[in-house]
Amino acid sequence: MSGLLILSGCQRNQHNPTEIVARVGDAYLTRDVVLHFLPKDIDAQQKKFFIRRIVEQWIDNQILAQKALQEGYTLSELDQWKLENLKVELLAAQFISSKTQQHFTVTDREIEEYYQNHQEEFRRDYDEVHLVHLFLEELDNTLVKEIRDSKSLIEVIQKNYLDQRVTPVLEPNGDLGYVIKDRLRPEFKRAIRGTKTGLIYGPIRTKDGYHYLQVLDRQPAGSIRTLDLVKDDIRLRLEAQKRHEYIKMLKESLRKDFTVETFYENIL
Numbered sequence: 001m002s003g004l005l006i007l008s009g010c011q012r013n014q015h016n017p018t019e020i021v022a023r024v025g026d027a028y029l030t031r032d033v034v035l036h037f038l039p040k041d042i043d044a045q046q047k048k049f050f051i052r053r054i055v056e057q058w059i060d061n062q063i064l065a066q067k068a069l070q071e072g073y074t075l076s077e078l079d080q081w082k083l084e085n086l087k088v089e090l091l092a093a094q095f096i097s098s099k100t101q102q103h104f105t106v107t108d109r110e111i112e113e114y115y116q117n118h119q120e121e122f123r124r125d126y127d128e129v130h131l132v133h134l135f136l137e138e139l140d141n142t143l144v145k146e147i148r149d150s151k152s153l154i155e156v157i158q159k160n161y162l163d164q165r166v167t168p169v170l171e172p173n174g175d176l177g178y179v180i181k182d183r184l185r186p187e188f189k190r191a192i193r194g195t196k197t198g199l200i201y202g203p204i205r206t207k208d209g210y211h212y213l214q215v216l217d218r219q220p221a222g223s224i225r226t227l228d229l230v231k232d233d234i235r236l237r238l239e240a241q242k243r244h245e246y247i248k249m250l251k252e253s254l255r256k257d258f259t260v261e262t263f264y265e266n267i268l
Helices: 031-037 044-070 077-099 108-117 141-149 153-159 186-191 227-257
Strands: 020-024 027-030 128-136 174-180 200-205 210-219
Touching (some): 020 031, 027 031, 027 044, 031 044, 128 153, 141 153, 141 200, 153 174, 153 210, 186 200
Antiparallel strands (some): 128 174, 128 210, 200 210
16 A cells, blocks of 8 residues: 555646645645545544554655655666556456456356266365354343244344344354354353254353354254355356456457567566
Protein backbone atom coordinates (compact mmCIF):
# COMPACT_ATOMS: atom_id res chain seq x y z
CA MET A 1 0.00 0.00 0.00
CA SER A 2 2.80 2.43 0.88
CA GLY A 3 4.28 2.08 -2.60
CA LEU A 4 1.02 3.09 -4.23
CA LEU A 5 0.08 5.88 -1.85
CA ILE A 6 3.16 7.89 -2.69
CA LEU A 7 1.93 8.06 -6.27
CA SER A 8 -1.52 9.27 -5.37
CA GLY A 9 -0.65 12.93 -4.87
CA CYS A 10 -2.26 15.23 -7.42
CA GLN A 11 -2.66 18.91 -8.15
CA ARG A 12 -5.28 20.83 -6.19
CA ASN A 13 -6.92 22.40 -9.23
CA GLN A 14 -7.99 18.94 -10.39
CA HIS A 15 -10.26 18.42 -7.36
CA ASN A 16 -12.95 20.13 -5.35
CA PRO A 17 -11.39 21.35 -2.05
CA THR A 18 -13.96 19.32 -0.10
CA GLU A 19 -12.51 16.14 -1.66
CA ILE A 20 -9.00 16.79 -0.33
CA VAL A 21 -8.02 14.95 2.85
CA ALA A 22 -4.34 15.95 3.15
CA ARG A 23 -1.72 18.14 1.44
CA VAL A 24 2.07 18.14 1.38
CA GLY A 25 3.45 20.92 -0.78
CA ASP A 26 1.69 20.68 -4.12
CA ALA A 27 0.63 17.04 -3.60
CA TYR A 28 -2.90 16.25 -2.43
CA LEU A 29 -4.55 13.11 -1.08
CA THR A 30 -8.23 12.77 -1.99
CA ARG A 31 -11.11 11.11 -0.21
CA ASP A 32 -11.64 8.55 -2.99
CA VAL A 33 -8.07 7.30 -2.69
CA VAL A 34 -8.33 6.90 1.09
CA LEU A 35 -11.66 5.05 0.80
CA HIS A 36 -10.13 2.74 -1.80
CA PHE A 37 -7.49 1.56 0.67
CA LEU A 38 -9.89 1.41 3.62
CA PRO A 39 -10.65 -2.20 4.71
CA LYS A 40 -14.22 -3.33 4.16
CA ASP A 41 -16.72 -4.24 6.89
CA ILE A 42 -15.18 -2.34 9.80
CA ASP A 43 -16.95 -0.47 12.57
CA ALA A 44 -16.85 3.29 13.11
CA GLN A 45 -14.00 3.20 15.62
CA GLN A 46 -11.83 1.00 13.40
CA LYS A 47 -12.67 3.22 10.43
CA LYS A 48 -11.28 6.30 12.18
CA PHE A 49 -8.11 4.39 13.09
CA PHE A 50 -7.46 3.15 9.56
CA ILE A 51 -8.21 6.52 7.96
CA ARG A 52 -5.68 8.23 10.21
CA ARG A 53 -3.15 5.47 9.53
CA ILE A 54 -3.56 5.75 5.75
CA VAL A 55 -3.38 9.57 5.79
CA GLU A 56 -0.37 9.73 8.12
CA GLN A 57 1.50 7.10 6.07
CA TRP A 58 0.83 9.09 2.90
CA ILE A 59 2.07 12.29 4.54
CA ASP A 60 5.26 10.60 5.77
CA ASN A 61 5.95 9.15 2.32
CA GLN A 62 5.35 12.48 0.60
CA ILE A 63 7.64 14.35 3.00
CA LEU A 64 10.44 11.83 2.54
CA ALA A 65 10.00 11.66 -1.24
CA GLN A 66 9.85 15.44 -1.69
CA LYS A 67 12.91 15.92 0.53
CA ALA A 68 14.73 13.29 -1.53
CA LEU A 69 13.95 15.24 -4.72
CA GLN A 70 15.16 18.47 -3.11
CA GLU A 71 18.48 16.81 -2.29
CA GLY A 72 18.90 15.52 -5.82
CA TYR A 73 17.86 11.90 -5.41
CA THR A 74 16.43 10.27 -8.54
CA LEU A 75 14.96 6.93 -9.39
CA SER A 76 17.25 4.42 -11.04
CA GLU A 77 16.58 3.26 -14.56
CA LEU A 78 15.25 -0.01 -13.16
CA ASP A 79 12.92 1.79 -10.74
CA GLN A 80 11.58 3.96 -13.57
CA TRP A 81 10.96 0.81 -15.59
CA LYS A 82 9.05 -0.65 -12.63
CA LEU A 83 6.81 2.43 -12.54
CA GLU A 84 6.11 2.25 -16.25
CA ASN A 85 5.51 -1.48 -16.00
CA LEU A 86 3.04 -0.91 -13.15
CA LYS A 87 1.03 1.41 -15.44
CA VAL A 88 1.12 -1.27 -18.15
CA GLU A 89 -0.10 -3.94 -15.71
CA LEU A 90 -2.91 -1.72 -14.43
CA LEU A 91 -4.08 -0.90 -17.96
CA ALA A 92 -3.90 -4.56 -18.96
CA ALA A 93 -5.93 -5.57 -15.88
CA GLN A 94 -8.52 -2.87 -16.64
CA PHE A 95 -8.81 -4.09 -20.25
CA ILE A 96 -9.17 -7.73 -19.18
CA SER A 97 -11.78 -6.78 -16.58
CA SER A 98 -13.84 -4.87 -19.18
CA LYS A 99 -13.73 -7.84 -21.58
CA THR A 100 -14.75 -10.39 -18.95
CA GLN A 101 -17.78 -8.62 -17.53
CA GLN A 102 -20.11 -11.11 -19.15
CA HIS A 103 -21.32 -14.04 -17.10
CA PHE A 104 -19.66 -17.34 -18.01
CA THR A 105 -22.64 -19.67 -17.98
CA VAL A 106 -22.21 -23.12 -16.48
CA THR A 107 -25.00 -25.62 -17.07
CA ASP A 108 -26.20 -28.28 -14.65
CA ARG A 109 -25.08 -30.92 -17.14
CA GLU A 110 -21.53 -29.53 -17.14
CA ILE A 111 -21.53 -29.61 -13.34
CA GLU A 112 -22.76 -33.21 -13.26
CA GLU A 113 -20.16 -34.29 -15.83
CA TYR A 114 -17.37 -32.64 -13.86
CA TYR A 115 -18.60 -34.33 -10.68
CA GLN A 116 -18.69 -37.75 -12.32
CA ASN A 117 -15.22 -37.34 -13.85
CA HIS A 118 -13.51 -35.95 -10.75
CA GLN A 119 -14.81 -38.10 -7.91
CA GLU A 120 -11.46 -38.24 -6.14
CA GLU A 121 -11.52 -34.47 -5.61
CA PHE A 122 -14.57 -34.91 -3.38
CA ARG A 123 -13.43 -37.86 -1.29
CA ARG A 124 -13.37 -37.15 2.44
CA ASP A 125 -10.01 -37.35 4.18
CA TYR A 126 -11.54 -37.45 7.67
CA ASP A 127 -14.72 -38.55 9.44
CA GLU A 128 -17.30 -35.77 9.20
CA VAL A 129 -20.58 -34.97 10.93
CA HIS A 130 -23.35 -32.67 9.79
CA LEU A 131 -24.14 -30.57 12.87
CA VAL A 132 -26.69 -28.06 14.05
CA HIS A 133 -25.42 -25.99 16.99
CA LEU A 134 -27.04 -23.81 19.65
CA PHE A 135 -25.27 -21.86 22.38
CA LEU A 136 -26.94 -20.35 25.45
CA GLU A 137 -25.11 -18.35 28.10
CA GLU A 138 -27.85 -19.24 30.60
CA LEU A 139 -30.47 -21.97 30.50
CA ASP A 140 -34.05 -20.83 30.01
CA ASN A 141 -36.60 -23.37 31.28
CA THR A 142 -39.13 -22.59 28.56
CA LEU A 143 -36.53 -22.92 25.81
CA VAL A 144 -35.04 -26.06 27.35
CA LYS A 145 -38.50 -27.69 27.34
CA GLU A 146 -39.08 -26.62 23.74
CA ILE A 147 -35.77 -28.21 22.71
CA ARG A 148 -36.57 -31.39 24.65
CA ASP A 149 -39.97 -31.70 22.94
CA SER A 150 -38.64 -30.91 19.46
CA LYS A 151 -37.17 -33.19 16.82
CA SER A 152 -35.49 -30.32 14.97
CA LEU A 153 -32.96 -28.06 16.68
CA ILE A 154 -32.76 -25.79 13.63
CA GLU A 155 -36.51 -25.13 13.86
CA VAL A 156 -36.17 -24.10 17.49
CA ILE A 157 -33.25 -21.82 16.63
CA GLN A 158 -35.06 -20.13 13.76
CA LYS A 159 -38.38 -19.87 15.58
CA ASN A 160 -36.71 -18.00 18.45
CA TYR A 161 -34.38 -15.99 16.16
CA LEU A 162 -31.37 -17.47 17.96
CA ASP A 163 -29.42 -17.64 14.70
CA GLN A 164 -29.46 -13.83 14.67
CA ARG A 165 -27.97 -13.52 18.14
CA VAL A 166 -24.31 -12.59 18.51
CA THR A 167 -22.56 -15.06 20.83
CA PRO A 168 -19.10 -15.05 22.45
CA VAL A 169 -18.21 -18.51 21.13
CA LEU A 170 -16.59 -19.52 17.85
CA GLU A 171 -19.42 -21.75 16.66
CA PRO A 172 -22.45 -19.79 15.36
CA ASN A 173 -26.02 -20.77 16.15
CA GLY A 174 -27.52 -22.72 13.28
CA ASP A 175 -26.53 -25.29 10.69
CA LEU A 176 -22.75 -25.76 10.71
CA GLY A 177 -22.80 -28.06 7.68
CA TYR A 178 -20.34 -30.94 7.56
CA VAL A 179 -17.44 -30.52 9.97
CA ILE A 180 -14.43 -32.73 10.67
CA LYS A 181 -15.23 -34.70 13.80
CA ASP A 182 -11.69 -34.69 15.21
CA ARG A 183 -11.59 -30.88 15.09
CA LEU A 184 -14.58 -30.47 17.38
CA ARG A 185 -14.22 -29.45 21.00
CA PRO A 186 -13.50 -32.49 23.23
CA GLU A 187 -16.83 -31.90 25.02
CA PHE A 188 -18.67 -32.04 21.68
CA LYS A 189 -16.87 -35.18 20.54
CA ARG A 190 -17.75 -36.97 23.76
CA ALA A 191 -21.38 -35.87 23.59
CA ILE A 192 -22.04 -37.08 20.02
CA ARG A 193 -20.00 -40.31 20.12
CA GLY A 194 -21.74 -43.30 18.60
CA THR A 195 -23.47 -43.83 15.27
CA LYS A 196 -26.96 -42.43 15.77
CA THR A 197 -28.31 -39.45 13.82
CA GLY A 198 -31.23 -37.13 14.49
CA LEU A 199 -30.77 -36.97 18.25
CA ILE A 200 -30.42 -33.63 20.02
CA TYR A 201 -27.58 -33.68 22.55
CA GLY A 202 -27.40 -31.29 25.47
CA PRO A 203 -27.19 -29.20 27.40
CA ILE A 204 -23.42 -29.63 27.14
CA ARG A 205 -21.76 -27.40 29.72
CA THR A 206 -18.50 -25.65 28.91
CA LYS A 207 -16.67 -22.70 30.46
CA ASP A 208 -18.61 -20.42 28.06
CA GLY A 209 -22.09 -21.63 28.86
CA TYR A 210 -24.36 -24.35 27.47
CA HIS A 211 -24.46 -25.98 24.05
CA TYR A 212 -26.96 -28.14 22.18
CA LEU A 213 -26.00 -30.25 19.16
CA GLN A 214 -27.98 -32.26 16.65
CA VAL A 215 -26.24 -34.70 14.34
CA LEU A 216 -28.08 -34.76 11.02
CA ASP A 217 -25.63 -37.11 9.28
CA ARG A 218 -22.35 -38.96 9.77
CA GLN A 219 -19.91 -39.72 6.96
CA PRO A 220 -16.68 -41.74 7.30
CA ALA A 221 -13.29 -40.88 5.83
CA GLY A 222 -13.06 -42.14 2.26
CA SER A 223 -16.71 -41.45 1.41
CA ILE A 224 -17.57 -39.20 -1.52
CA ARG A 225 -19.37 -35.91 -0.91
CA THR A 226 -22.71 -35.78 -2.69
CA LEU A 227 -23.27 -33.52 -5.68
CA ASP A 228 -25.57 -31.16 -3.80
CA LEU A 229 -22.75 -30.44 -1.31
CA VAL A 230 -20.17 -29.55 -3.95
CA LYS A 231 -22.36 -28.14 -6.72
CA ASP A 232 -21.66 -24.47 -5.95
CA ASP A 233 -17.93 -25.16 -5.66
CA ILE A 234 -17.92 -26.93 -9.04
CA ARG A 235 -19.82 -24.05 -10.63
CA LEU A 236 -17.19 -21.57 -9.40
CA ARG A 237 -14.38 -23.81 -10.67
CA LEU A 238 -15.94 -24.11 -14.12
CA GLU A 239 -16.69 -20.38 -14.31
CA ALA A 240 -13.05 -19.63 -13.42
CA GLN A 241 -11.88 -22.18 -16.00
CA LYS A 242 -14.03 -20.63 -18.73
CA ARG A 243 -12.80 -17.17 -17.81
CA HIS A 244 -9.18 -18.37 -17.94
CA GLU A 245 -9.72 -20.00 -21.33
CA TYR A 246 -11.42 -16.84 -22.66
CA ILE A 247 -8.52 -14.64 -21.51
CA LYS A 248 -6.02 -17.03 -23.06
CA MET A 249 -7.90 -16.96 -26.37
CA LEU A 250 -8.18 -13.16 -26.21
CA LYS A 251 -4.43 -12.77 -25.71
CA GLU A 252 -3.68 -15.11 -28.60
CA SER A 253 -6.06 -13.31 -30.95
CA LEU A 254 -4.66 -9.87 -30.05
CA ARG A 255 -1.12 -10.95 -30.85
CA LYS A 256 -2.10 -10.97 -34.51
CA ASP A 257 -2.67 -7.20 -34.35
CA PHE A 258 0.84 -6.39 -33.13
CA THR A 259 4.40 -6.98 -34.24
CA VAL A 260 5.95 -9.14 -31.54
CA GLU A 261 9.58 -10.16 -31.60
CA THR A 262 11.64 -12.10 -29.06
CA PHE A 263 15.43 -12.33 -28.83
CA TYR A 264 16.01 -15.10 -26.32
CA GLU A 265 19.49 -15.66 -27.72
CA ASN A 266 20.52 -12.43 -25.99
CA ILE A 267 19.81 -13.86 -22.55
CA LEU A 268 19.73 -17.66 -22.72
